[in-house]
Amino acid sequence: MCVMDAQRSSRLNHLLLSLPEGFLADSAWLQAQGLSRSSIRDYVDRGWLERLGPRVYRRPMQAAKSLLRWDLVVLSLQQVMHKPLHVGGRTAVELSGYAHYLEAGDASTVYLYGQGIPSWLAKLPSSAHFETRSIRLFANSSTGVEMRRYDLRSGEAAGSTKDAESTSPWEWSLTMSVPERAILEMMDELPQHESFHQVDVVMEGLANLRPGLVGKLLQECRSIKVKRLFLWYADRHGHAWLKHLDQSSVDLGKGKRQLVPQGHFDSRYQITLPTELFATGGPSDAQ
Structure with a gap:
């Protein structure tokens, strides 16, 4: 030779x-x-x-199918090409076991967060449409992001893992937001790309959030809108973890935020929300 x-x-x-x-x-x-x-x-x-x-x-x-599976595309970006991106928002909420709270038919959109996401991604014949976002929402891009074992055969994410290289590629780990971060990313999409009702029903199911991690994420979150919304929804559903959440170090900014026209003004968090959210009683009902 x-x-x-x-x-x-x-x-x-x-x-x-x-x-x-x-x-x-x-x-x-x-x-x-x-x-x-x-x-x-x-x-x-x-x-x-x-x-x-x-x-x-x-x-x-x-x-091989003509339409590329979105999860295989993302795993290729993360595990082969080592692109610094993660699955977040609504998609991470679904993968974390809360898909039954979301309206059917929304799985065709995948939310990807990161820097340097390649332009060719939007042109791939994929099974899903990729919505790409920057990591500007948080001061620390890694807080609340972890690797979870992902089974390509079933399309399900399992528990967290730090070992992504010792297994079969069909069980590689997917880098994704944990529920505490994913719900904040989802709220950042309001009101243009998400519905207040969808966020409401998801938040109702988040009974096991970790207050320490929630507090850290709220401190690092750069969006006043998102922080006020999260605390409003948390008050609304009264989960047990809320009592252990230190809100004293969370900067909620100043001034009013009108998220929808002709809505209901919440005096505690100084935000205007859809009137229908108050039909069953919000955390405060002052006009």
């Missing part, structure tokens, strides 16, 4: 070990593995890679 053939074989073996069947990689990652642009084209011609669009490829697998 000549030197060039040996090098090609070595690079191919490395690719097969680093990129599991069905997983994605972009051209930047492939070049970082030692593949030139011409080598990438050669791999496509030989069937070792499949071109999905500009700058993005997949290692072929049997029975």
Whole structure:
């Protein structure tokens, strides 16, 4: 075997070990593995890679579907390409076991938070639409974000884990927001991209939040609107953890916030909310 053939074989073996069947990689990652642009084209011609669009490829697998599974796309971004992003908001709420509180049919949108999310993501033929968000909501981008074992066969997230590399790729860990952070990210979407009713029913089910983590997230949250909304909903549902939440260090800002026109003004938190939220009684009913 000549030197060039040996090098090609070595690079191919490395690719097969680093990129599991069905997983994605972009051209930047492939070049970082030692593949030139011409080598990438050669791999496509030989069937070792499949071109999905500009700058993005997949290692072929049997029975691959035309529509890419969103979770496989995200795991490729996180575990193969090591992009600093996480699943959050409504999607993380669903994966944390609260999907039954949400209206059916909303799973087709996946919320991704992070920096440097590649532009090709929006053009992929995926099973879901990706809504991408920055990490500006919190001063610390990692608070309330953890890795959870994810079963690609069932599409379910299990308990948290710090070991993502010792298992099968089909049980790799998904980096996602825990419920304490996910509900705050969800509230940040109000009123344009979420409904107050949906947030209300989810908040009703969050009876086991950790007050220490909630307090830390509220301190690091940069949105006055989100912090006031969270505390209003927390008062409304009166969960036991609220009694252990230290609110003294949470900056709620000054002035009124009108979140909807012609709504109901809550005097304690200085926010105007939809009138229907008060039909069953809010935490305070002052006009």
